[in-house]
Amino acid sequence: xxxxxxxxxxxxxxxxxxxxxxxxxxxxxxxxxxxxxxxxxxxxxxxxxxxxxxxxxxxxxxxxxxxxxxxxxxxxxxxxxxxxxxxxxxxxxxxxxxxxxxxxxxxxxxxxxxxxxxxxxxxxxxxxxxxxxxxxxxxxxxxxxxxxxxxxxxxxxxxxxxxxxxxxxxxxxxxxxxxxxxxxxxxxxxxxxxxxxxxxxxxxxxxxxxxxxxxxxxxxxxxxxxxxxxxxxxxxxxxxxxxxxxxxxxxxxxxxxxxxxxxxxxxx
Amino acid sequence: xxxxxxxxxxxxxxxxxxxxxxxxxxxxxxxxxxxxxxxxxxxxxxxxxxxxxxxxxxxxxxxxxxxxxxxxxxxxxxxxxxxxxxxxxxxxxxxxxxxxxxxxxxxxxxxxxxxxxxxxxxxxxxxxxxxxxxxxxxxxxxxxxxxxxxxxxxxxxxxxxxxxxxxxxxxxxxxxxxxx
Numbered sequence: 001x002x003x004x005x006x007x008x009x010x011x012x013x014x015x016x017x018x019x020x021x022x023x024x025x026x027x028x029x030x031x032x033x034x035x036x037x038x039x040x041x042x043x044x045x046x047x048x049x050x051x052x053x054x055x056x057x058x059x060x061x062x063x064x065x066x067x068x069x070x071x072x073x074x075x076x077x078x079x080x081x082x083x084x085x086x087x088x089x090x091x092x093x094x095x096x097x098x099x100x101x102x103x104x105x106x107x108x109x110x111x112x113x114x115x116x117x118x119x120x121x122x123x124x125x126x127x128x129x130x131x132x133x134x135x136x137x138x139x140x141x142x143x144x145x146x147x148x149x150x151x152x153x154x155x156x157x158x159x160x161x162x163x164x165x166x167x168x169x170x171x172x173x174x175x176x177x178x179x180x181x182x183x184x185x186x187x188x189x190x191x192x193x194x195x196x197x198x199x200x201x202x203x204x205x206x207x208x209x210x211x212x213x214x215x216x217x218x219x220x221x222x223x224x225x226x227x228x229x230x231x232x233x234x235x236x237x238x239x240x241x242x243x244x245x246x247x248x249x250x251x252x253x254x255x256x257x258x259x260x261x262x263x264x265x266x267x268x
Numbered sequence: 269x270x271x272x273x274x275x276x277x278x279x280x281x282x283x284x285x286x287x288x289x290x291x292x293x294x295x296x297x298x299x300x301x302x303x304x305x306x307x308x309x310x311x312x313x314x315x316x317x318x319x320x321x322x323x324x325x326x327x328x329x330x331x332x333x334x335x336x337x338x339x340x341x342x343x344x345x346x347x348x349x350x351x352x353x354x355x356x357x358x359x360x361x362x363x364x365x366x367x368x369x370x371x372x373x374x375x376x377x378x379x380x381x382x383x384x385x386x387x388x389x390x391x392x393x394x395x396x397x398x399x400x401x402x403x404x405x406x407x408x409x410x411x412x413x414x415x416x417x418x419x420x421x422x423x424x425x426x427x428x429x430x431x432x433x434x435x436x437x438x439x440x441x442x443x444x445x446x447x448x
Binding site: 010011013014015018020045046049050052053054056057058059060061062063065066067069070071073074075076150154157158 | 276279280282283286287290291292293294295298304308311312315316319385387390391394408409410411414415427430431433434437438440441
């Protein structure tokens, strides 16, 4: 049964079938088959099997959803290029009013206003609020518009260093609207935008704070926007929204629930 | 994941290379993990790896290159999520396990040929192959990779690839013949 020559003959039959034999070996095998009908019959069976494979086991067409996800990955980066300088389109009275209030926050922070609230808002939140305000004013709150997290995730994966875990909260009333890249400490971070009626909430995922401090997720107000910050074992989160305080709290609760390790699988 | 943000050159290379190979990639992943939805995730993961690699690499032969990434992504996905279905254990007797009596035992070549006509049975028989035989067969007969490419993709010596292929085909013929 372990006759090396018989083994070798079968390997060569297969190699001949696959066009992997050189001319000299092919010739030799042909002669062997002429002399050995059993070998020739085995070759015909292999041929028949391979013909059946070619006919019945064909390459499948990748589903459209997958093709879209892959196309998104390779899509040319237009305005989504992670750049620390954003060029918002300023227009309209509302824009001016918001711009003024954003500037006011900047001024207040610049003036070194010290208070407990100030220390609580230190870190990325203030920057993300003005980011959110500017993106809203520009009418482009996200750079990739999709309610499909399989589209948003690869788009973000190609552009940021934190791998976004996108949770599906549509059933809780917060469908995914799109994704964006925020620049925090000169590093691009994934920014997930969810919708609730006409309001938006942008969740930025950041590396956990170096000191390991956990934040509890209480809603605070920065320049008229509601902001919640929290963290889990892996990441820190900042949610900025124009929703009312209670709705944002509900959103945060739903998001945290969905991101719990036990329920991470569906978020892939 | 990786710590780089891909640039436009990588994305251009990616657009040239990956979309034309998507059907091949999906088919290979689906055969290895035996599930369409999982295959989509695997191919996406492979595409992300490919995109990141293209940042620093130019590719001479895209097909074996990308299918190798897909194969490796599929194997690690299986090892992580369904290790029981990944039958790589007991792979040692690769080289001496071909049954040379196989052809001689065939009662009626015609009957064997008829068995091959049933696509569902054929696919079931393929799905029943141990992982190393299955991936080698699919890469060869469905993806059309050369022996050398398969050897590189699976990290197996050429002789092992040849043996696995012969065993895979012998096993299919045996299964199809044995079933009524």
